[in-house]
Amino acid sequence: MDHTLQNTHVKLLAFDLLSLTPTPDPATFSRSGKLLSRAEIVGTITSRDHKPSKFIKFTVDDGTGCVPCVLWLNHLTSLYLPRRDPSTVRLIAGVATDFAAKIKIGLVARVRGRIASYRGDVQIMASDVVIERDPNMEVLHWLDCLRLARKRYDVVVNKS
Amino acid sequence: MASSAIKSGALVNLTELHPSSQFYEEGASLRVTGKIGTKENAVIFNEKNKIYYRLQDYAVEAAMAIIADGNAILKIDTQHLRDLSFRVGSIYQFIGELHIQADCEAILQARVGRNVDGLDLNLYRQSLQLLRQFQADRMNNTVT
Numbered sequence: 565m566d567h568t569l570q571n572t573h574v575k576l577l578a579f580d581l582l583s584l585t586p587t588p589d590p591a592t593f594s595r596s597g598k599l600l601s602r603a604e605i606v607g608t609i610t611s612r613d614h615k616p617s618k619f620i621k622f623t624v625d626d627g628t629g630c631v632p633c634v635l636w637l638n639h640l641t642s643l644y645l646p647r648r649d650p651s652t653v654r655l656i657a658g659v660a661t662d663f664a665a666k667i668k669i670g671l672v673a674r675v676r677g678r679i680a681s682y683r684g685d686v687q688i689m690a691s692d693v694v695i696e697r698d699p700n701m702e703v704l705h706w707l708d709c710l711r712l713a714r715k716r717y718d719v720v721v722n723k724s
Numbered sequence: 725m726a727s728s729a730i731k732s733g734a735l736v737n738l739t740e741l742h743p744s745s746q747f748y749e750e751g752a753s754l755r756v757t758g759k760i761g762t763k764e765n766a767v768i769f770n771e772k773n774k775i776y777y778r779l780q781d782y783a784v785e786a787a788m789a790i791i792a793d794g795n796a797i798l799k800i801d802t803q804h805l806r807d808l809s810f811r812v813g814s815i816y817q818f819i820g821e822l823h824i825q826a827d828c829e830a831i832l833q834a835r836v837g838r839n840v841d842g843l844d845l846n847l848y849r850q851s852l853q854l855l856r857q858f859q860a861d862r863m864n865n866t867v868t
Binding site: 577578579580583608610611623625626627628629630669670671672698699700703706707709710713 | 729730731732733734735755805807808817819835836837838840841842843844847848851854855858859862
């Protein structure tokens, strides 16, 4: 398996992301012989379920599929997060809260995060959410996905 | 492929939305883009029923908008949209479900809408074709 894309946010269309193959490692997925763990998608927010201080779940529709996303908001209260400096945790929590406030149905968002599986379905655990105001950004993301697939993601590297 | 309660709106040009099209189906989830009729173009001619509409009157009475792309038009039911005002002459994009009435007229019941003034429509249309080709190629490679 090719690991060279494992630590970058690969730009994928929704139908491509939702077709990724799980691997024995729950943190990685495979696509065309390459291991992926992070992705970037762009699309219209079509649903939103906000539980303050817990999470916000939302879906991103890019015209090829709907990607479920979750942004965790429980940094200050969760017992399961790795131990970190409290000031860092507060900073991360603040950033996540700001992102959550921007997520509104009808807006176009660029979402980056870890690829995860929940109840058998692929989803994104969001780490960055940027609202795209320029209506051409969604189209440019399509073209980025096509170009990167052709030039990088679908290229088979022969190891001699 | 993952399932979702929220269906993705298939990207379709208004010119592709006719009775013989694969997209022209009751309940189909679509994403459409078009310009809200201008005041100068307020009289819309419905070719099927030979009914003339005055855009402004129709929009005010029935929470409907009419968008156009070239000669193709589509009625949009906007009653479920919030925080969206319409400017005649502006370009909007809607995601929603297609409803085909008894008189065979199609209306999109929009659940999401946004102003997309500034969208390069030529780039959009050309990119959509490339996107469809890419999607078809990926599906074929998955099957074989």
